[in-house]
Amino acid sequence: AQTVTQSQPEMSVQEAETVTLSCTYDTSESDYYLFWYKQPPSRQMILVIRQEAYKQQNATENRFSVNFQKAAKSFSLKISDSQLGDAAMYFCAYRSGAGGTSYGKLTFGQGTILTVHP
Amino acid sequence: NAGVTQTPKFRVLKTGQSMTLLCAQDMNHEYMYWYRQDPGMGLRLIHYSVGEGTTAKGEVPDGYNVSRLKKQNFLLGLESAAPSQTSVYFCASSYPLSGGANTDTQYFGPGTRLTVL
Numbered sequence: 695a696q697t698v699t700q701s702q703p704e705m706s707v708q709e710a711e712t713v714t715l716s717c718t719y720d721t722s723e724s725d726y727y728l729f730w731y732k733q734p735p736s737r738q739m740i741l742v743i744r745q746e747a748y749k750q751q752n753a754t755e756n757r758f759s760v761n762f763q764k765a766a767k768s769f770s771l772k773i774s775d776s777q778l779g780d781a782a783m784y785f786c787a788y789r790s791g792a793g794g795t796s797y798g799k800l801t802f803g804q805g806t807i808l809t810v811h812p
Numbered sequence: 813n814a815g816v817t818q819t820p821k822f823r824v825l826k827t828g829q830s831m832t833l834l835c836a837q838d839m840n841h842e843y844m845y846w847y848r849q850d851p852g853m854g855l856r857l858i859h860y861s862v863g864e865g866t867t868a869k870g871e872v873p874d875g876y877n878v879s880r881l882k883k884q885n886f887l888l889g890l891e892s893a894a895p896s897q898t899s900v901y902f903c904a905s906s907y908p909l910s911g912g913a914n915t916d917t918q919y920f921g922p923g924t925r926l927t928v929l
Contacts, residue, residue: 700854737900785854797860798918799860802855
């Protein structure tokens with residue numbers, strides 16, 4: 695079974711600065727997808743960014759980018775120019791790419807609480 | 813287009829009581845999921861469904877039952893609630909048959925906070 699580990703229970707950053715959240719995973723598969731979800735105090739789960747394992751290029755979405763190291767099984771999220779609205783719990787998640795048997799099921803990490811200081 | 817909705821948003825039960833959580837999606841998604849979120853443990857999959865009339869167990873299915881009689885609805889039942897089931901429950905859906913980009917992206921409901929006394 696796959697496991698996802700977020701070793702930073704809490705992180706903090708100054709507004710306009712850059713912060714990196716860490717995520718490592720364990721899998722024997724070669725085809726899979728990785729995601730970062732944001733959960734603000736409203737509790738709503740919001741997809742931030744996704745990465746296909748077969749793509750070497752790191753995904754980017756505006757101020758959010760990832761550092762995907764497939765050999766090291768590492769998938770970190772970098773937030774540039776941090777804003778107060780970025781304060782939230784962030785979850786890393788793994789999805790198997792195994793054909794029709796994975797059914798899109800996600801395995802989540804424990805989460806990292808990000809605080810943004812003005 | 814409401815996306816994924818959950819009913820109720822909050823509920824308090826006594827040990828041994830039963831209840832049903834309702835999830836509805838209007839995106840014509842084939843797959844639906846129920847997760848629970850507990851502090852320090854992230855979200856864990858309880859049950860899922862890959863189509864109308866089908867259900868399957870996830871990582872933590874004990875104490876829960878589910879049904880998907882209609883494609884747009886996925887019900888989570890607790891027959892005899894226990895304090896260990898105090899949690900925040902999330903429903904999600906994915907995989908529109910119409911295809912398009914990122915069909916595997918899961919869309920989440922707003923969550924239900926359940927307390928079992």
